[in-house]
Amino acid sequence: MSHTPVGVRRTQKLRTRQALLDAALDLLEHQSLSSLGLREVTRAAGVTPTAFYRHFEDTAALGVALVEETLGSLHGLIAAVLAETGDSEERLDRSVAVIARHVGAQPAHFRFIAREQHGGVGPVRAAIAAQLRRFAEEVACALGQEPGSAGWSEEDLLMLGGLYVDHMVITTSTLLEAGPEGEAEVVRVARRRLRLVTIGRAHWLDEG
Amino acid sequence: MSHTPVGVRRTQKLRTRQALLDAALDLLEHQSLSSLGLREVTRAAGVTPTAFYRHFEDTAALGVALVEETLGSLHGLIAAVLAETGDSEERLDRSVAVIARHVGAQPAHFRFIAREQHGGVGPVRAAIAAQLRRFAEEVACALGQEPGSAGWSEEDLLMLGGLYVDHMVITTSTLLEAGPEGEAEVVRVARRRLRLVTIGRAHWLDEG
DNA sequence: CCGTTCGGAGTACGAGTGTTCACTGACTTG
DNA sequence: CAAGTCAGTGAACACTCGTACTCCGAACGG
Known part of the structure; x- marks a missing residue:
């Protein structure tokens, strides 16, 4: 049994992942996915562009996650x-x-x-x-x-x-x-x- | 009655306009309009970017023309x-x-x-x-x-x-x-x- | 025939893009 | 508690983008 039951790290990772998804969904209200910029998403999520790659390979992959x-x-x-x-x-x-x-x-x-x-x-x-x-x-x-x-x-x-x-x-x-x-x-x-x-x-x- | 019945100028203008529409339609096979660049279209049509403005204000206007x-x-x-x-x-x-x-x-x-x-x-x-x-x-x-x-x-x-x-x-x-x-x-x-x-x-x- | 119109070319600018790289520091594991 | 993992940072790369200029020359109207 570890000191932190679920793992603080995994939790935080899921949190920023969700922040990316939410930010993307917001931005997609007035544009479509193919024009959605990686930097645009990270900026709205309050994360640096490079952090995006820890969660999704593409904006396309993010789109698939949104579908699910x-x-x-x-x-x-x-x-x-x-x-x-x-x-x-x-x-x-x-x-x-x-x-x-x-x-x-x-x-x-x-x-x-x-x-x-x-x-x-x-x-x-x-x-x-x-x-x-x-x-x-x-x-x-x-x-x-x-x-x-x-x-x-x-x-x-x-x-x-x-x-x-x-x-x-x-x-x-x-x-x-x-x-x-x-x-x-x-x-x-x-x-x-x-x-x-x-x-x-x-x-x-x-x-x- | 003018020397050139329909007007060489108007004809050429319509010709490049159609070239822009055709080029855009080609490019739109694999992407959507909101990610279509003005320069991208003119490049495919064999025209300079500035020439685009003689025919359409926006890529959005070009899209409306395509709908018609x-x-x-x-x-x-x-x-x-x-x-x-x-x-x-x-x-x-x-x-x-x-x-x-x-x-x-x-x-x-x-x-x-x-x-x-x-x-x-x-x-x-x-x-x-x-x-x-x-x-x-x-x-x-x-x-x-x-x-x-x-x-x-x-x-x-x-x-x-x-x-x-x-x-x-x-x-x-x-x-x-x-x-x-x-x-x-x-x-x-x-x-x-x-x-x-x-x-x-x-x-x-x-x-x- | 001559002055005007205007479709298109060329150049330049600032802003934004995706991606790579070395790096940091908090969390995790043995 | 020491060693290692890894989410996130910050700077830099080489682009593409839309748009504002000036300018050219062929087609046009009187």
């Missing part, structure tokens, strides 16, 4: 929302509400994801795509366990899951553009869109 | 595709095919749009949003003239139009990520998604 931080903690959430009881209308409303709440709580994180999903930094794009694919699979799995999905093929479930996930991404983007005052309207339209998709889902096997 | 170039010429196309006869299945397949063809023909243009739709340059974001809104309105208008849209409210038509447009944007992004070899699969899934939306549309008034 934002999307990594969301995986449990989806399954939880979809697993709750209630008719589809209720669950749909709840899903949209959950998204609106999360986006409202940490806009910068979601702005970053929306911006870099198709941004100029390859590794970051790949990291986001991988996370979204996982979301689509999770949604497909949750849908597959419902009675309403009897007779659906694996592939169609994935298609539907991807459809829902893409709509969630679009909704977050729109929420960010609209700002707090436009949130209600965006939520209204998003609900209607999802309802239309759900209706299509209910009649999919009739006309597929 | 890419999206401005597409407005007639949508109405044309939607106006053609045939059942909804046929029209749907044709729409997807038209998109795949356009994206395949000029990938760089569409990559630029996908990248800057949520990118770090405000004016460009605004320009793209304005164009997409116009698209949504055009689609809504076209849909409203169909017999299948009887009883639909103006607002719901716009919602549906936006839904279609957003799906088109998603499809273009996915096509770009997949590359030529993955095109067939992407087109398959995109068609299925649109079919599901169309089914939802057919039953919208039953359960709305």
Whole structure:
């Protein structure tokens, strides 16, 4: 047992690492990752430029870390929302509400994801795509366990899951553009869109 | 009537302007607009940095010009595709095919749009949003003239139009990520998604 | 034909960039 | 408690960047 339980050193390292991530997220509110300077980040974090290399190789690597931080903690959430009881209308409303709440709580994180999903930094794009694919699979799995999905093929479930996930991404983007005052309207339209998709889902096997 | 019918000067000016746009589009294949340097563009275009200012105030202004170039010429196309006869299945397949063809023909243009739709340059974001809104309105208008849209409210038509447009944007992004070899699969899934939306549309008034 | 317009060239400046290097001093380990 | 590890420092490197000048010469209008 050492004198310092967890290691003062590791703790401090994680602290400055987080300071770098936070500073970067702040700066990324008004620019995109490919124009984000290493020095710019360290200056905002209160560290010298050389210290950056102790934590990340690139600004690209920092971007990938930001992706994990934002999307990594969301995986449990989806399954939880979809697993709750209630008719589809209720669950749909709840899903949209959950998204609106999360986006409202940490806009910068979601702005970053929306911006870099198709941004100029390859590794970051790949990291986001991988996370979204996982979301689509999770949604497909949750849908597959419902009675309403009897007779659906694996592939169609994935298609539907991807459809829902893409709509969630679009909704977050729109929420960010609209700002707090436009949130209600965006939520209204998003609900209607999802309802239309759900209706299509209910009649999919009739006309597929 | 002057000695030179169109004006040699204006022609040359337009020529270098186009050279700047083309060079920028090339460079934007692997980075985003906010990291694109003025000098970088002029170097690739074979012009001195100062010449840039004769055509654009900013790289942002150049970006807006690129948006117009890419999206401005597409407005007639949508109405044309939607106006053609045939059942909804046929029209749907044709729409997807038209998109795949356009994206395949000029990938760089569409990559630029996908990248800057949520990118770090405000004016460009605004320009793209304005164009997409116009698209949504055009689609809504076209849909409203169909017999299948009887009883639909103006607002719901716009919602549906936006839904279609957003799906088109998603499809273009996915096509770009997949590359030529993955095109067939992407087109398959995109068609299925649109079919599901169309089914939802057919039953919208039953359960709305 | 002559004066004007103007697209573009050339030069120069200050500021900011990513990266390397030797170095320091607090924490950690045996 | 001594030896070693290592997060962070500070100075220096060789760039690129946007922008402000002046200037040239071909195309233009009267």
